[in-house]
Amino acid sequence: MAGRKFRSRKEQLVYDASIAGKYQKRLKKNPFLYFGLPFCSLIVLGSYWLSGFTAVKYEQQDRKVQEVQEEDLIKMRTNQRKFDLKEEYYRLQGLSEQDWEPVRVPRPNGESENVW
Known part of the structure; x- marks a missing residue:
């Protein structure tokens, strides 16, 4: 009990009569x-009080x-084009017919070619 303060008998009686002394005595008898x-x-109570703040946060996010979803719906309705499955199929088939070939990117000076 290194943290305990020594009090004389007179000081202890004054302390026991104070609010802190009464609380300390009751705390020892019934700590919970x-x-x-x-x-x-x-x-x-703190959790209940803070729940109002978190509710405001989530309401703003919602x-x-x-708002974004409503704006997107309006844009989607105005910018829609007719969808035809056959047209899309033929359009995608045409992408592979383009003439192109892979070209190696030239290396900077002093860098190895990493040829095995």
Whole structure:
């Protein structure tokens, strides 16, 4: 008990009569009632109080997402083109018919060609 402060008998009686002394005596008899219960209730009340802030945060995010979705729907409706499966198939087939060949990129001076 290195943290315990030595008090004379007179000082101890004055301390026991004070609010801190009465609390300390009751805390030793029933620690949960005087320490655990207030601590747990503080955590629960704090969580309940902070839930309002988190609700506002998520409501703002939902509004942003809904606004973007509504704008996208409007754009999609106005910019739609008719879709034909055969037309898309033939368009994709035409991509492979382009004339091109792979060309090696020239290396900077002093860099090896890494030819095996």
